[in-house]
Amino acid sequence: DADVTQTPRNRITKTGKRIMLECSQTKGHDRMYWYRQDPGLGLRLIYYSFDVKDINKGEISDGYSVSRQAQAKFSLSLESAIPNQTALYFCATSDPAGGFRDTQYFGPGTRLTVL
């Protein structure tokens, strides 16, 4: 089984709808991240969480919110989806035991299309 899973893998929705993307991990890592990938822009950080009580905004948090339900679960919500949120979304985890040079492990991604 994969260490980092994301659901759904693909989603098509309409403008104004509320959408939740879910991420679960079995790696036992405290740190979790949400990124979006757009062609030609690489990955950009939306939110990150160092533990269940610690949530931080990333580079592009506007229009998004997150919930850290447990160490293993980190959800990303779009309260009112808009077309420019069409992108590939990745969840990642990391282990603080590696210090600030910790490696991040990525899920398979969720392809979201907002019509």
Place this chain on the structure above:
Amino acid sequence: AQSVTQLDSHVSVSEGTPVLLRCNYSSSYSPSLFWYVQHPNKGLQLLLKYTSAATLVKGINGFEAEFKKSETSFHLTKPSAHMSDAAEYFCVVSGGSARQLTFGSGTQLTVLP
């Protein structure tokens, strides 16, 4: 502040010839550097990482990268390309108290038969 510049958005090589993907970085900290690969419709896989040990880093599938502080570069190389190497490659820098990764814009590698 930190940033990454991947100097080529597309690289095309013939199978069996060397691969060179170029990456320059900027960081206010002593950085960690990574290369990730993304195959079509797949997630990101770690190829290799530099964390202030040896400057020449060996990764999976025959890839390696050399950290050159004086040139602020971390170029990815492979002596002989294989068809399965066709993918998008991301150079990434990590540093600072927030442990944030900053991604380059990616290099699409095409391997011709």
